[in-house]
Amino acid sequence: MSERVSVLKTYKLYIGGEFPRSESGRTYALADARGRHIANVSQASRKDFRNAVVAARAAQPKWAGKSGYNRGQILYRIGEMVEGRRDQFVAELKQQGSSVADARKEVDATIDRLIYFAGWADKYQQLFSTVNPVASPHFVFSVPEPTGLVALIAPEDSGLLGFVSLLSPIILGGNVVVALASETKPLSAITFAEVLATSDVPPSVVNILTGSRKELLGQIAGHMDVNAIVYAVGDAAERKLIQEQAALNLKRVLFPKAGGESPYAILDAQEIKTTWHPVGL
Numbered sequence: 001m002s003e004r005v006s007v008l009k010t011y012k013l014y015i016g017g018e019f020p021r022s023e024s025g026r027t028y029a030l031a032d033a034r035g036r037h038i039a040n041v042s043q044a045s046r047k048d049f050r051n052a053v054v055a056a057r058a059a060q061p062k063w064a065g066k067s068g069y070n071r072g073q074i075l076y077r078i079g080e081m082v083e084g085r086r087d088q089f090v091a092e093l094k095q096q097g098s099s100v101a102d103a104r105k106e107v108d109a110t111i112d113r114l115i116y117f118a119g120w121a122d123k124y125q126q127l128f129s130t131v132n133p134v135a136s137p138h139f140v141f142s143v144p145e146p147t148g149l150v151a152l153i154a155p156e157d158s159g160l161l162g163f164v165s166l167l168s169p170i171i172l173g174g175n176v177v178v179a180l181a182s183e184t185k186p187l188s189a190i191t192f193a194e195v196l197a198t199s200d201v202p203p204s205v206v207n208i209l210t211g212s213r214k215e216l217l218g219q220i221a222g223h224m225d226v227n228a229i230v231y232a233v234g235d236a237a238e239r240k241l242i243q244e245q246a247a248l249n250l251k252r253v254l255f256p257k258a259g260g261e262s263p264y265a266i267l268d269a270q271e272i273k274t275t276w277h278p279v280g281l
Contacts, residue, residue: 011190013052016052017204036195042210044216055204062202064175071121072122075117076115095226109162144270146173148175150177150226154166156233171205171264181208182213183213221251222248230254230256
């Protein structure tokens with residue numbers, strides 16, 4: 001008998017809870033550290049990004065309307081599901097150049113990061129809300145609310161942990177996300193999308209694209225229906241482009257050095273709403 005040929009996985013986009021190919025039909029070849037071809041990855045176009053924005057915007061009000069406790073339950077469930085697919089994530093990280101030991105550490109840290117932020121879901125409002133003293137006869141309350149639609153440019157050097165560390169606090173705070181995965185290490189992000197698709201996260205809350213950062217960055221930074229952009233790559237010229245384009249609709253621009261365990265990561269994608277209420281009414 002001839003040796004069986006393995007069925008290679010096709011890595012597609014994740015838009016609106018579905019896994020379409022790029023509307024352009026383009027893919028790019030991904031090679032391992034030895035230069036061996038390991039996958040064809042969909043190369044998203046600007047139209048794919050616009051489709052993802054439309055899907056995310058439609059999902060935002062309902063997602064923001066869920067209680068923090070419920071969003072925490074959902075994030076915890078994602079952590080459970082990543083735990084169940086631990087071996088697959090380890091294998092993909094190994095394909096993309098990590099040692100087995102480093103891959104296991106990264107997957108374990110990713111699970112722990114999801115559980116950490118899930119624990120903050122019903123607590124960050126209490127931490128960051130305030131009752132403000134004023135001279136007039138009013139109660140003045142300041143509370144954090146979701147920014148809205150956040151575009152995430154994932155780090156290049158950490159295809160799973162870096163991506164999840166930035167994504168988790170954004171969605172936990174009631175925002176929706178259109179993310180561009182690492183161009184050189186995209187496999188784990190799309191497998192993570194498969195976890196999202198079979199979890200309790202509503203379709204379109206998270207949309208994940210793969211492709212060329214240089215091709216899509218101007219469109220992402222300049223899109224008028226994006227409320228904030230998180231850029232986790234260290235290219236100075238790209239940072240300048242983002243700042244210039246984001247000024248057109250006053251996007252919030254965040255340049256995190258690295259995703260970590262801090263409730264302030266949730267606050268980064270929140271707006272503070274202050275309400276004045278007359279005393280006695």
